Amino acid sequence: MLFGIEWDTSSDLAFAISILPILLRGMIVTIQATFLGFFVALVLGLIFAALKAAPLKIISWPAGVLTEFIRDTPLLIQLFFLYYVLPEYGLVLPAFLTGALALGLQYSAYTAEVYRAGIEAIAKGQHEAARALNFTSLRTFTHVVLPQAVPRIIPAMGNYLVSIMKDVPVLSVVTVLEMLNVAQIVGDRTFNYLIPLSMVGGLYMIMTLVASGGVRWLDQTLPKRGLSLK
């Protein structure tokens, strides 16, 4: 029994059906962790991208090294680091929040690159035209750069959302009850790992197919030449 739901071990099929609601409970946590981690990655990534683009070397260089360091070290170790080291400095977070923070931190190094590439892809002529029209640099950014950068950035971000979803099972090591952890517990208690773990694989396939379908749809729907401001 898990989450107050009993399983039925009379046959393989009955077992699979009876544990499906339990796995779906885990799936909800997986989805929550995915979106929270994604949100953190979007915000932190934007900060890193801005710091890396700073005109002062003393700011942009450390920011570049730090994102490289984050990108080149495993999520699992970053997660352990946050989970064990933050409390030593008095910051005690629930496992779920620590996990989402670790996911966001790891992927912020990737999203920073997406922001940078999206903004740098705007042709120089666009900046010159905006200057010729006497736009302030803020207005150039909000009315010229952003409307063209956003449709480029969104599909790439969507791909990282899918990647984050596939990394959520790592959070099981700090006791987050996401889908894989739930399946492991069912396996531990029934000595049948085959059915729950295979079901998790199948459910993951469905989630990634739906998510990447959504990303492809966004990619096709967003106007290639920029969002209309009217």
Next chain:
Amino acid sequence: MHWTEYLNPLMQGAWLTVQLTLYSTILGAVLAFAAGIGKTSHNRIVKAIAVTYIEVFRGTSLLVQLFWLYFALPILGQTVGLDLRLPPVVAGVLALALNIGAYGAEVVRGAIQAVSKDQYEAAKALNFTRRQTLWSVALPQAIPEMMPSFGNLAVQNLKDTALVSLISLGDLAFRAEQLRNFTQDSTTIYTMVLFMYFGMALVVTALMKTLERYVGRWRSARG
């Protein structure tokens, strides 16, 4: 304990991490070429196998694949009367290679399909067989294009090896957790481990850059 005393056990773990990375990257590259070329095949069965492999391993989580191979496969073996219990090293290398191979396959396929149409037409005009076209015309031009992505995947694979610690393989991540349990000195240990992974990633990147320069000569050879 002074931090230098952590070095010895951590280095032992790092050595296993290096070996795991090496073996799974090589096996993964073989799988990537097999599945990537298979996906461009005109044989429907070969293509279906390649597509299924790529979709399944890209569509699910690495940790799920690892746990499935380690915990679920033996039970599947039992029901069909085979002993499919894998030692942790084999399960680890296999899961890492299968996972990275599926991502690499898309890189291989993309690079082969990016070779210009003229090249294929010229090969046909010279009466090359399909196999000759692939090995002598398409691949020598495609492989240099794959290298930057392969470099990223190799670093990704190095990072992913940390997950095998969860099936009790004594890699760097596992040794770190052991030391932490023993000494409770998390800050020092995990800071050291992060820098060790970072160092290894820099070495992998440098090696892949060297390899990239080496195969880059194939591109200019067609002159």
